[in-house]
Amino acid sequence: MLVVNNVHVAYGKIPAVTNLSFAVDEGQIVALVGANGAGKSTVLKTVVGVVKPLSGKIFFSENDITSWGPERRVRAGIVLVPEGRQIFTTLSVYENLLLGAYHRRDHKLRHDFEQIYNLFPILKERAQQTAGTLSGGEQQMLALGRALMANPRLLLLDEPSLGLAPLVVRDIYKTITEICQTGITVLLVEQNINMIIHLVNYVYVMQTGEIKLHGPPQEVFKSEDIKQAYLGG
Amino acid sequence: MLIYTAQQIVNGLVLGSMYALLALGMTVVYGILRLVNFAHGGLITIGAFIFFYTLSVLKLHFILTLVIALLLGAAIGFLLDFVAYRKLRGGPEVALLITSLGVYIFIENTTKLLASPQPYAFRPPALFLQRFALKGIVFSSTDIFIILSALSIMAAFTMFIKRSRLGIAMRATAERIETARLMGIDVNKVIVTAFMLGSAIAAITGFMWGAKYGQISYDMGFMAGVKAFVAIVVGGVGSIPGAMVGGYLLGFTETLMVGTLPPGFAEYRDAFVFTLLLLVLLLRPIGLMGRKEAL
Numbered sequence: 001m002l003v004v005n006n007v008h009v010a011y012g013k014i015p016a017v018t019n020l021s022f023a024v025d026e027g028q029i030v031a032l033v034g035a036n037g038a039g040k041s042t043v044l045k046t047v048v049g050v051v052k053p054l055s056g057k058i059f060f061s062e063n064d065i066t067s068w069g070p071e072r073r074v075r076a077g078i079v080l081v082p083e084g085r086q087i088f089t090t091l092s093v094y095e096n097l098l099l100g101a102y103h104r105r106d107h108k109l110r111h112d113f114e115q116i117y118n119l120f121p122i123l124k125e126r127a128q129q130t131a132g133t134l135s136g137g138e139q140q141m142l143a144l145g146r147a148l149m150a151n152p153r154l155l156l157l158d159e160p161s162l163g164l165a166p167l168v169v170r171d172i173y174k175t176i177t178e179i180c181q182t183g184i185t186v187l188l189v190e191q192n193i194n195m196i197i198h199l200v201n202y203v204y205v206m207q208t209g210e211i212k213l214h215g216p217p218q219e220v221f222k223s224e225d226i227k228q229a230y231l232g233g
Numbered sequence: 234m235l236i237y238t239a240q241q242i243v244n245g246l247v248l249g250s251m252y253a254l255l256a257l258g259m260t261v262v263y264g265i266l267r268l269v270n271f272a273h274g275g276l277i278t279i280g281a282f283i284f285f286y287t288l289s290v291l292k293l294h295f296i297l298t299l300v301i302a303l304l305l306g307a308a309i310g311f312l313l314d315f316v317a318y319r320k321l322r323g324g325p326e327v328a329l330l331i332t333s334l335g336v337y338i339f340i341e342n343t344t345k346l347l348a349s350p351q352p353y354a355f356r357p358p359a360l361f362l363q364r365f366a367l368k369g370i371v372f373s374s375t376d377i378f379i380i381l382s383a384l385s386i387m388a389a390f391t392m393f394i395k396r397s398r399l400g401i402a403m404r405a406t407a408e409r410i411e412t413a414r415l416m417g418i419d420v421n422k423v424i425v426t427a428f429m430l431g432s433a434i435a436a437i438t439g440f441m442w443g444a445k446y447g448q449i450s451y452d453m454g455f456m457a458g459v460k461a462f463v464a465i466v467v468g469g470v471g472s473i474p475g476a477m478v479g480g481y482l483l484g485f486t487e488t489l490m491v492g493t494l495p496p497g498f499a500e501y502r503d504a505f506v507f508t509l510l511l512l513v514l515l516l517r518p519i520g521l522m523g524r525k526e527a528l
Binding site: 048050069070071074075079080082086088089090091095098099100102103146150 | 398401402404405408409411412413414415416417418419
């Protein structure tokens, strides 16, 4: 579904990602793991189009989307839940969800609102509240809900567990699994390997801008050495 | 004394309405681009001259001149963004600021060249020249027009920004421009809309200014633009209701000071406004309705 081919990304003169190639198959949950600064977030930003690669190609459902801007990629179904959630704190919960569906012109919005409210009942309760007043976990739910309102085909998640209590993280991941079961493909970045090891279909391990290892999670994480070497334990 | 005070309040309301309209257009652009658009004052000069030309030279009907000024104002707002600012986006904010000063100087000098360095007498249609007296308070139909249209424009704008899709997208873009793009919002379209709306409003304000003071000149926009900026700072930078409240507060301060102090002080009306600015900056730097910006 998503194919990234020989992509190079740099911020100014500093290379962030070099010679990156990987693929995500439809219906799977794929994880990018690696230590801080390995370039994981850059990969997600490149896939969604806010960061432009210096060279290389990105294909989505067989289309070459390398030159597409983020607006067009969102319409095609690539949706990012950014690191640190980045909800619009001055807007209401309802308005945040509405903006998730900004690019849509269909009339299924009401139905989709109901679905999101079923998935996260707390958001319905707080619909008219300013999003900045939500707790961290609720904000993550809102960020997920907002992304789902876009009708994604490929959902990109940048550290959905960041700064959340372990119990909340478990809930969020339970929801992510449910989302995947509805047919949405997921590519996620995560530091907390134990959280995802039983959840994902495939893992890419990144270090200093390159993919060092990849495979099914049980294989990749079978030795403690690998965890030590690439992920800091 | 009561009548005198009431009279000053009416005067303050009229002046404040114009400041509030200018501040509104300026603050929306600031909210998104962090640009203090000094060229905004130039738009009232352009607006005033468009009205002068269509009313006094072409002798068109007022409604028609209003439509023309709105459309031309919006078109100039579009051009301004397209020609001057678009290429600078993503660069340092100070580059935008300096450019806006340059654009203002360009507008002022072009007006001087095309019109003349002399002020022009501005004659609004007869409808605007009627005078009324209510229990000793004197006001003209121009005053009523300014107050009522300012209030309706502000109400309409508030509805737009609160309820419409594009308005909600505008607030989102002002808060986090990068995340707004992730929602599929075309931020360029949002920015252009902000410029066009603000400029169209400024063009009408140009008519109000001319009708109120009876004359227009190539440099009328400078002080107006600076005062709109002061209104924004007083009200709280980036806050839309703050800009409107700041505009009215400025109008009241100016007229009340001029009206209550001995006649010799009238010359210092601008100084009162800047004193108010200094007081706000000293006592409440985030402005009356401002929020601390998240870093």
